[in-house]
Amino acid sequence: MERFDLALASPRVGPEAALAELTSFRIGGRPGRLVDCFDQAELVAAVRQTDRAGGPLLVIGGGSNLLAGEELGGLTVVRDRRGAVRAEADGREIRLTADAGASWDGLVELTVERGWAGLAPLSGIPGSVGASPVQNIGAYGAEVAQVVESARVFDRRADAVVELRAEQFGFAYRDSALKRSMAESARPTPRWVVLDVTFRLDSWCPQMPVAYPGLASALGLAMGERAPLAAIRRAVLAIRRGKGMVLDAADxxxxxxxxxxxxxxxxxxxxxxxxxxxxxxxxxxxxxxxxxxxxxxxxxxxxxxxxxxxxxxxxxxxxxxxxxxxxxxxxxxxxxxxxxxxxxxxxxxxxxxxxxxxxxxxxxxxxx
Ligand SMILES: Cc1cc2nc3c(=O)[nH]c(=O)nc-3n(C[C@H](O)[C@H](O)[C@H](O)COP(=O)(O)OP(=O)(O)OC[C@H]3O[C@@H](n4cnc5c(N)ncnc54)[C@H](O)[C@@H]3O)c2cc1C
Missing domain, CATH: 3.90.78.10 (UDP-N-acetylenolpyruvoylglucosamine reductase, C-terminal domain)
Structure with a gap:
């Protein structure tokens, strides 16, 4: 088994930080409380304690899918500062388990460098591993539902850590049971707080078929032809930059x-x-x-x-x-x-x- 550390490069802000400093929109006031968690027990305890006190609770990753108001004095924000990644070979497959607080794009980059196929078209999406199943992130003909095997989650309703298999996520286009649980309760955090996610990737061949017309033409290929993972990542990042879809503080x-x-x-x-x-x-x-x-x-x-x-x-x-x-x-x-x-x-x-x-x-x- 190999181990890596890819903690989300989140700003080192103190407890007085405003959501304007924690979100890519750069909008939002100061929460009543900001709790940084460095291990799973702290994370579960912070979620449990906030729920028992009546919430509301925001478990935040990279803040790249959030639009927050200016008055947030009643909100508790919990940040997962863990970033461990474990890789295990299983025949021609790799099972990659990443802490929810790991950087999504850091994980994608790691898989491309190692030649593990599955995540390359999802290059450049900001945020955390933990949020990736929430809206079933997708781009350039791929979505994370294709590679999620399971996740360990803290079920806030059952007050227990459980494993969710891929089929229990109810994945759909930019949607999942996690996202729907927020719509039902009008809360900014799902019923299930993701602790880590296991992805199943292919270590057989460092290439993937191209499943998006704009990407295929950027690579000079026909749809469905295979391209090296590094070429896919480079092309995706270039297209995304041209659309303002790669975070850049100056842009x-x-x-x-x-x-x-x-x-x-x-x-x-x-x-x-x-x-x-x-x-x-x-x-x-x-x-x-x-x-x-x-x-x-x-x-x-x-x-x-x-x-x-x-x-x-x-x-x-x-x-x-x-x-x-x-x-x-x-x-x-x-x-x-x-x-x-x-x-x-x-x-x-x-x-x-x-x-x-x-x-x-x-x-x-x-x-x-
Ligand atoms: C420039 C830019 C480009 C983008 N491009 C894409 C794209 O191509 N495709 C795409 O799908 N999205 C895209 N997004 C949206 C966003 O990056 C993704 O939705 C990402 O997964 C959000 O991750 P985050 O960690 O920033 O989540 P946050 O914004 O911090 O949180 C979003 C939601 O997820 C919940 N959440 C966070 N962590 C956890 C956890 N551990 N357990 C349970 N719930 C959690 C939060 O409570 C919140 O409800 C883009 C955003 C930006 C700013």
């Missing part, structure tokens, strides 16, 4: 949560009513996935557009699907822009966009 187009809306899944009838040039892809259950970016652009919304010229929240100047903080944007600024875009698309196409990031509305401190 305000990356002060975002990535894509703000998921691609809508619509019935075949709704898809057929769209103009012929609208991109569409067959999805599970006879549904059709349509491009949110195309719908937004076709509704007359441009890159770099806000509710007024110079507004602090605007679409990215590189990619219309990312809503960005141009400096000084508030929670309400971003939500107002999102509501305007949603209304424009719905009026034009009758399709309602679904926001992707987890929202944390203002939470006042509990009365003393």
């Amino acid at each position: 305000r187009d990356t002060w975002s949560a990535g894509s703000f809306f998921t691609n809508p899944l619509v019935s075949a009838d709704v898809a057929a009513a769209l103009p012929p040039r609208a991109p569409r892809f067959a999805a599970a259950g006879g549904l059709v996935k349509v491009s949110a970016a195309w719908l937004i652009t076709a509704s007359g919304i441009e890159r770099g557009q806000g509710l007024r010229p110079g507004a602090p929240a605007a679409t990215s100047s590189k990619h219309v699907l990312a809503l960005t903080n141009r400096g000084g944007a508030t929670y309400d600024d971003v939500l107002a822009l999102a509501a305007w875009i949603t209304a424009r698309v719905e009026a034009r196409f009758g399709i309602r966009l679904t926001p992707e990031p987890v929202r944390i509305p203002p939470i006042a401190p509990a009365p003393a």
